[in-house]
Amino acid sequence: MPTERTSIHGQWSNRLAFILAATGSAVGLGNIWKFPYIAGENGGGAFVLVYLLCIAVIGIPIMMAEVMLGRRGRQSPINTMRTLAYEEKVSPAWRWLGWAGVLAGFLILSYYSVIAGWALAYVFRAGSGLFTGLTADGVQSIFSNLVDEPERLLAWHTIFMVMTMIIVGRGVRSGLERAVRLLMPALFVLLLVLVGYAWNTDAFDQGLEFLFTPDFGAITANGVLIAMGHAFFTLSLGMGAIMVYGSYLPDNASIAKTSVTVSLMDTTVALLAGMAIFPIVFANGLEPGAGPGLIFQTLPIAFGHMDGGAFFGMLFFLLLVFAAWTSAISLIEPAVAWLVENHGMSRIYAAALAGMVTWGTGLLTVFSFNLWADFKPLGMFAVFEGYTIFDLLDYLTANIMLPLGGLLIAVFAAWQMRRESSVEELAMGDGFLYGLWRMLVRYITPVAVIIVFLHAIGVL
Numbered sequence: 001m002p003t004e005r006t007s008i009h010g011q012w013s014n015r016l017a018f019i020l021a022a023t024g025s026a027v028g029l030g031n032i033w034k035f036p037y038i039a040g041e042n043g044g045g046a047f048v049l050v051y052l053l054c055i056a057v058i059g060i061p062i063m064m065a066e067v068m069l070g071r072r073g074r075q076s077p078i079n080t081m082r083t084l085a086y087e088e089k090v091s092p093a094w095r096w097l098g099w100a101g102v103l104a105g106f107l108i109l110s111y112y113s114v115i116a117g118w119a120l121a122y123v124f125r126a127g128s129g130l131f132t133g134l135t136a137d138g139v140q141s142i143f144s145n146l147v148d149e150p151e152r153l154l155a156w157h158t159i160f161m162v163m164t165m166i167i168v169g170r171g172v173r174s175g176l177e178r179a180v181r182l183l184m185p186a187l188f189v190l191l192l193v194l195v196g197y198a199w200n201t202d203a204f205d206q207g208l209e210f211l212f213t214p215d216f217g218a219i220t221a222n223g224v225l226i227a228m229g230h231a232f233f234t235l236s237l238g239m240g241a242i243m244v245y246g247s248y249l250p251d252n253a254s255i256a257k258t259s260v261t262v263s264l265m266d267t268t269v270a271l272l273a274g275m276a277i278f279p280i281v282f283a284n285g286l287e288p289g290a291g292p293g294l295i296f297q298t299l300p301i302a303f304g305h306m307d308g309g310a311f312f313g314m315l316f317f318l319l320l321v322f323a324a325w326t327s328a329i330s331l332i333e334p335a336v337a338w339l340v341e342n343h344g345m346s347r348i349y350a351a352a353l354a355g356m357v358t359w360g361t362g363l364l365t366v367f368s369f370n371l372w373a374d375f376k377p378l379g380m381f382a383v384f385e386g387y388t389i390f391d392l393l394d395y396l397t398a399n400i401m402l403p404l405g406g407l408l409i410a411v412f413a414a415w416q417m418r419r420e421s422s423v424e425e426l427a428m429g430d431g432f433l434y435g436l437w438r439m440l441v442r443y444i445t446p447v448a449v450i451i452v453f454l455h456a457i458g459v460l
């Protein structure tokens with residue numbers, strides 16, 4: 001019986017441990033670095049509304065589906081998909097979904113690690129008091145100094161990848177649970193401190209208005225795709241990270257409650273980050289659409305002007321590094337679990353191998369900010385005008401691969417798997433809530449993803 005299967009990689013000690021790990025995966029650069037800058041680039045309020053809608057209607061149901069598949073299969077996503085396809089008597093080709101996820105994870109981590117490297121660099125810049133009293137221009141030049149130098153970015157990227165490989169090599173359970181339990185709340189408190197600072201600027205209202213008053217004229221079809229893609233990205237969905245964590249979930253834990261909790265925490269962190277950043281943007285006459293450097297060009301102004309700013313700044317970037325770390329681990333875990341299962345490798349060896357490939361791919365991103373900053377490979381297409389290799393990697397993974405992966409997960413969970421199997425695994429009975437989940441995953445989610453895709457390429 002599937003429910004008696006256990007994972008060879010171990011299990012979370014309880015439901016709380018899973019919630020912490022999944023929240024660790026979900027909360028990361030996506031919430032604090034990416035959400036504000038893409039909201040800024042896509043006009044604010046309307047974008048945020050679409051994003052929130054996608055979290056509720058697409059994100060939560062797919063998270064449940066992904067955790068459910070993982071727990072039922074109890075292996076790496078590739079082997080889980082193979083086993084479940086066999087048990088449900090459907091095409092073995094479903095294992096390719098696992099592979100696509102592994103590829104997406106590699107590509108995402110390759111640039112994720114470079115950005116996490118920026119945060120790491122900022123721990124030291126903040127701690128040394130470099131931001132004290134700085135104006136927007138000063139902060140801007142500190143940022144350029146960092147990203148203009150390929151060697152610097154490479155060094156930080158390397159350090160972050162090594163940190164990730166060490167934890168993954170030791171096994172996701174040891175250390176991770178405890179770290180997340182302590183650091184997530186700390187990050188939360190610091191975000192509140194920043195929102196407090198933003199409150200005291202004279203542009204708090206303007207910031208909130210930008211973030212929460214929808215102006216539908218300001219969002220394009222492509223913006224809608226970016227908002228949807230971000231719902232997947234920020235919840236770590238569509239590539240197997242949540243599936244592999246689900247495979248370590250104890251049998252008696254409620255999948256629905258867990259998924260809702262994780263999604264709520266993730267969304268709260270993103271909104272707080274937005275509420276801290278946009279008032280600072282407007283109070284200092286900065287551009288909301290400044291791009292990937294946005295938080296690195298705004299938050300230092302806040303730290304430079306508050307009491308104890310050097311300390312708080314250092315702590316904030318340190319916590320950001322931790323948040324990125326716990327996400328990075330989950331990006332590579334599906335690949336590592338597979339290497340251990342199918343090639344009998346030790347975790348350390350598997351982590352080193354997977355990490356090295358990712359590290360190498362990361363060079364594409366490192367150079368996108370300096371040597372190749374003017375190289376726009378798909379610049380001839382209007383949507384990709386001005387996109388560097390990094391922008392393209394981000395677009396391909398977050399806006400195409402993850403939604404597509406999520407779509408297929410939904411199709412598998414609601415169309416290929418027998419109803420009895422999902423009723424049994426979700427263990428929430430066969431009543432209204434189960435019916436709602438099934439309806440969402442069977443019809444709404446796939447149709448929504450397809451419509452957004454077609455709309456973005458101009459077919460609809």
Ligand code: PHE
Binds near residue numbers: 026234236
């Ligand atoms: N959810 C993470 C973040 O918001 C990124 C991530 C994406 C992690 C996909 C795992 C899988 O930073």
